[in-house]
Amino acid sequence: MLSHSGASLQDRLRQLPSVDQLLKHPDIHELLSNVPRKIVVESLREVVEEARRQLLSSQEDPLPPVPSISELVQRASALCAQKNAFTLQPLVNATGIVVHTNLGRSLLAEEALQRLQVVCRTYSNLEYDLVNGRRGSRYVHAEAILREITGAEAALVVNNNASAVLLVLNTLAKGQEVIVSRGQLVEIGGSFRIPDVMAASGAILREVGCTNRTHLYDYERAIGEHTRLLMKVHCSNYRLVGFTAEVALEDLVRLARRHNLLVMEDLGSGSLVDIASVGLPQEPTAQHAVRAGVDVVTFSGDKLLGGPQAGIILGRKEIIALCKKNPLTRALRVDKMTLAALEATLRLYRDEPTAWRRIPTLAMIARPLESLKDQALRLAQRIQEAVGAPFMSVQVVESFSQVGGGALPERNVPTFAVAVSSKPWSANQLEKFLRANSPPIIGRIESDRFLMDVRTLQEGDPDIIVQAFARLKTEELR
Incomplete structure (x- = not known):
């Protein structure tokens, strides 16, 4: 294990700003207008304490630099957003399961x-x-x-x-x-x-x-x-x-x-x-x-x-x-x-x-197949244009939806879906990326392709999907 001089470590620790100092930052003032003060203070304390722990446990020689005030404020802002977020949130149901128990069952008229x-x-x-x-x-x-x-x-x-x-x-x-x-x-x-x-x-x-x-x-x-x-x-x-x-x-x-x-x-x-x-x-x-x-x-x-x-x-x-x-x-x-x-x-x-x-549940069940195909073709074209990359395969495929909610378990309902696959990224990576989107996009994986069944897409959902795929140009999938 590497050792550090006590003076060097203490110097680093003393360089850490106090919570009071951070509270005076302009970005924190703006944050306080939207987030309760209690949550902001808790978040600032946590990021400062985490920086302190990292210094105390570091095995690097010399010690890593102390995070800047701007960096600590950025970390606290992200933590505030996480603490202040609703746990129940809307998402895009691209699974094709109309009455999806895990996704809230029926939509209201x-x-x-x-x-x-x-x-x-x-x-x-x-x-x-x-x-x-x-x-x-x-x-x-x-x-x-x-x-x-x-x-x-x-x-x-x-x-x-x-x-x-x-x-x-x-x-x-x-x-x-x-x-x-x-x-x-x-x-x-x-x-x-x-x-x-x-x-x-x-x-x-x-x-x-x-x-x-x-x-x-x-x-x-x-x-x-x-x-x-x-x-x-x-x-x-x-x-x-x-x-x-x-x-x-x-x-x-x-x-x-x-x-x-x-x-x-x-x-x-x-x-x-x-x-x-x-x-x-x-x-x-x-x-x-x-x-x-x-x-x-x-x-x-x-x-x-x-x-x-x-x-x-x-x-x-x-x-x-x-x-x-x-x-x-x-x-x-x-x-x-x-x-x-x-x-x-x-x-x-x-x-x-x-x-x-x-009634959305009945309307989704009864959607004509030709209408589903037209929507899938439009969505596939928009995704391909947004990604603009030859390594991304976007296809419209015949698939099957389910009524869900325990109804008609043996009956698959014909549908059309947009299937996306890519050489750099696996279907699991695509699924994880889209699930982390805001709002999350939930689809299904078949044959190492990420499928989005258009039967359960609502108004505005295609825009959300296209925007998420456009981000693939700049964000790295992990």
């Missing part, structure tokens, strides 16, 4: 965004009955429109679909048996499993059938004196193919009626329109479940429905009334922002063509 601003900037009648001049219920704001669209007798909104399932089971079947097909005991996001949610609710799980095949007689044989509920879970996040069988919802309802039992269906992603109309496989809708006579239906608000995060419960009046009285409802209730955005989204479903146009 413009009507929902406008309604949020109206409701959140003023007081509202969230829990106030304007007709009778007394306390009211927050749940009336979404219930009427849900009943109108689905035909259900009553409705209740909680904070997500797992909460909806938990609340219904705890209300209707605590301490009693719930019969579920073994093939429907799915695991949802975050490693939460239907059996775990059921256990937390206090209901007793009774599995029937085999993983791939369950018949009506399996349910009937399992019915006993402690049975309360027959439950059907839509396996929206996986599919069994081949030698399979499951019981139709209508048959399950008829069986339940013969034995004076209740039927519940967890639709998972949930849908209020027939997505087969745009060439995708048939998905059960909430309206179908209601017409089939199911006693209670649950599904998500921020997946195929295209609204905010919410768990929607539809059912008979007496069942919804019981759920509302359950103390868990208080813990699982939604706020005014969720109700405002959800009601505005649901109103678009009054006219199905309008819903397909105005």
Whole structure:
């Protein structure tokens, strides 16, 4: 290890400016106009202390020079920006996954965004009955429109679909048996499993059938004196193919009626329109479940429905009334922002063509292939012009999008993507560079190419992408 004279080291340490000195720098004065003083002072202390540590631990001889005041101010400014940045930030979704759980799921319609601003900037009648001049219920704001669209007798909104399932089971079947097909005991996001949610609710799980095949007689044989509920879970996040069988919802309802039992269906992603109309496989809708006579239906608000995060419960009046009285409802209730955005989204479903146009989730799913190809060609040309380098290959390729959110896991939706590859840099380096962009650009890697699926690009995203690639001329990828 190299040694330094004590005097030389002490001289260097004494040359370090104090925090007070740095606070007088003009750039810091400007910084204080935008960043809280506490954060600025903390950042200055940290950069000075880091410079001190580097001097004390240095093995160079002679010692490295002391950072200048300008350099320390620059470091502190960068640290302030990092400390003052929001952790939740917008980004460019170029993955082609429409309902991307990691990227915020469904985008809200413009009507929902406008309604949020109206409701959140003023007081509202969230829990106030304007007709009778007394306390009211927050749940009336979404219930009427849900009943109108689905035909259900009553409705209740909680904070997500797992909460909806938990609340219904705890209300209707605590301490009693719930019969579920073994093939429907799915695991949802975050490693939460239907059996775990059921256990937390206090209901007793009774599995029937085999993983791939369950018949009506399996349910009937399992019915006993402690049975309360027959439950059907839509396996929206996986599919069994081949030698399979499951019981139709209508048959399950008829069986339940013969034995004076209740039927519940967890639709998972949930849908209020027939997505087969745009060439995708048939998905059960909430309206179908209601017409089939199911006693209670649950599904998500921020997946195929295209609204905010919410768990929607539809059912008979007496069942919804019981759920509302359950103390868990208080813990699982939604706020005014969720109700405002959800009601505005649901109103678009009054006219199905309008819903397909105005709700971003549906509009992205239904985008014509030719439109996607045209957009991909334009983006590829702009990137090539921005980079202006022969070593960068920019191509438009046929690819596949996904609906996401656990919906249609086996169905790839044809799309077009812009594929970028380069000899100096790997696809992983390109991905890291674009992910570090402000705002971040998130795509996917295939065959050592960085792919950007245009299906999920929003207005302004192509400009952000082109600007990021233009920076490749001056910045080195690491």
